[in-house]
Amino acid sequence: MKRKTATETSPGTVPVRAITKEDVARAAGVSHITVSRVINTPEKVSPATRAKVEAFIASMGYIPNLLAGGLASRRTRIIAAIVPTISHSIFAETVRGLSEHLSGERYQLLLGQTNYSEDAETALVEAFIGRRVDGLVLTGVQHSARTRQRLKTAGIPVVETWDLTQRPIDMLVGFDNHDAGRAMGDYLYRKGYRQMAFVGGEDPRGMARFSGLRDALLAQQAAEPVHIKIALGSFLHAGREVVGRLLADHPQVDAAFFSNDVIAAGAAMECLRRGLQVPQRLALAGFANLEIAPEVMPALTTVQISGHQIGATAASMLVARLNDEGVQQPICDLGYCIIEREST
Template identity: 40%
Template sequence: MADGRKWVTMGDVAARAGVGKITVSRALRTPGKVSPGTLRKVQAAVDELGYVIDETAGALSSQRSRIVAALVSTLEEPVFAATIRGLTEGLGAGGLQLMLATTQYDPETEASLISTMLGRRPEALVLTSDRHTPAAHALLERAGIPVLEVWGLPDPPVHAAVGFFNREAGAAITRHMIETGRRRVAFLGLNREHDTRAQLRRQGYVDLCGQLAEERIVAVTPRPGVAGPELGAQGLGEILQRWPDTEAVVCVSDMLASGALCEAWRRGLDVPGQLAISGFGDFDMASPAALALTTVHIDGMAIGRRAAELILAGELPKGLRENMGFTVVRRATS
C-alpha cells in the first residue's frame, strides 16, 4: 500500500511505468516476452510503489489458486519439520506454494480449519491426522481436490496416504530392546487422546509384551508451556518409582527420550549399562553429534517430497497407501 490507505494496483504500476496493464502483467509473469527496457521500467515502478501481485485475481480467472493447504498436528515439536520442508521444496518446483496451519491434535479444530482452507480453493489438502470428525470427513469427500494423509497409513485413507506403519515401528524398536537381552522394558508415551500415531506405537510395544516380564506403560499428560524433554524426565521418574528394576525405556518420541536420558544422567544411572533408552523420529537432537539416541529413523523429507510429487501428478488414485518405511538406528543409549 503506497499511501497507507489502499492496495497498489496493476493500474498504478502501469501508469507509473507509462505502459498498459497487459504489459505489466506480462512483465511480471512472463518477463521473457517483454523487452529489457520495458521490463526495467515496470520493475522500477513495482519497487517504487511496493506492488505485490494479486494472486486472487489470477485464481478467479484461471480457477487455480496455486496453493496447497497443509494441516499439521503441531508446530511445537520438530516432528513434521522435514516433511514440511520436503513439501515446500517439491511443490515450489511445480509452481505451487504451501499454506500451513496447526490443529493441536484436536479434531474439532481440524474440521474448522478444513472449512477455512477449502474457502481458499487450494489445489490439494495435506493432513497429518487420520482421525477426522464426521463433518470434516464429509467436507473432504465433497471437496473435489486431492486429499493426502501423511505420516500414517490409515485403512482406508480419505483419498491417498504416504507414510509408514506406526504399529510396526513401535514393535520394531521394542524388539530391538529384547534382542539386546532386556526383558523389563517400559513404554513412555503421552496421554493425548487424538494422537493416533502415538497410540499405534504403543500398541506395537504391547504386541511384544508376551516376550517381556510384564507390561509397563506410563503416559504423561501434556501441559501448556511444558516442553517434551521436561515431560520425558517426569515420565522416567514415574517409571522408576513404579518399577525400579526397569532395564529399558521405549519412548514415543525423541523429545521424550531426550528428557528421559538427561533425567537418567541426573540420577547417576549408567546408560545403557543399567538403563537403555530409545526415541522415535531421529531428529537432530538424536544424532551422533548430539545425544546419540537409539531411535527409529523416519525420512520426513522423503515423505514430503513424495506427497508433492503425487499432488503435482494430478488426480490421486483412490485408496493409495504408499509405505515409505522406517529404520531402527542403534546408537549409544542401547
C-alpha cells in the same frame, strides 16, 4: 466543526493509494496482460521483458491481488497443511519439505495446528476449504466423520501423512507406525531387555507404536510393556519427569521406548543428572532420528523416518494432481529403520 471527508488526510500525512497492475504496465510501457503473465506464467514472457516488469514491480512495491487471479483461473495457488503442533521439530521437517517443494512450483503454504484435537482439525479443514485452497495435507489417517464429508464434497486433492491405511481419503504418504513399534520391540528384546515401557501420549500414531511394541513382546512370551502416559505436546521436561516416575512406580523396567526423540533426550539428561547409568540401568530409545538424537549423552538409539521426505513427497503428489498428471503411487510407504547408538 468541519468534519473530514473520506479523501481528506491529517496535516503532514500523504494520501496512500494501492499500486495497481495498470500502474506497473504504464510505467513499464507494456500491457496489463503482460504484467499478469509475468506474475502468473513468467515462462511465457521473454527474459528481457520479464526482467523489466519485475524491476518495476519491485521498485513500485506492487503486490498482486492473488484472490482476483484465483477467481479468474479457479486456482489460488495455495496449499494448506494441518499438523498437530508447530512447536515440535518432529513435524517441522515435514512442513519444511512441503514448503521447499511447493515454493519451487510457485505455490504458497498455509499452516494450521490442531493440538491433537479432531474438532480443531474439522474447523481448520472447513476454514481452509472456505478460502478456496487448491489442496490439503493432513496428519494421520483418523479424522471425524464431518471432516471426511467436507473433504468428499470439496473436490480438491488431499494427502494424508505420517501413517498408512489401505483406504485413504485420496492420497497417502507415510509409514506403518505399528510395524515401527514392533521393530523396536524386537530389537530391544534381541539386546536382552525384558521389562519395557512405552512413554507417549494417546494420539493414534503413538498408540499404534505402543501396540506394535506390545505385540513384539507377547510374541516372545515376555512381559507386557507398561504405558507411561504424558501430555501431548510436552517435550524435554516430560522426559525428565518420566525418569522419576519409572524409578518410583516401575523399578523393574530396564528399557524405555519414547514416542519421539525430544522426550527421550529429556530422559537421558535426567539420567545423567541422577548418575543413572544408560544403558546399564535403563536403556533409552527414541523415534524419528531428530537432530538432537546423536547429540545427547549417550547418543540415542531411534527409529529413523524422514519427515522432510514425507513433506516433499506429499507436495509432489498434490502438484502432479493439480497439473492433471497421473500420480503413479497414490499410497506411498516410505518405511523406517532402526538406528543403533549407545543408549541401548
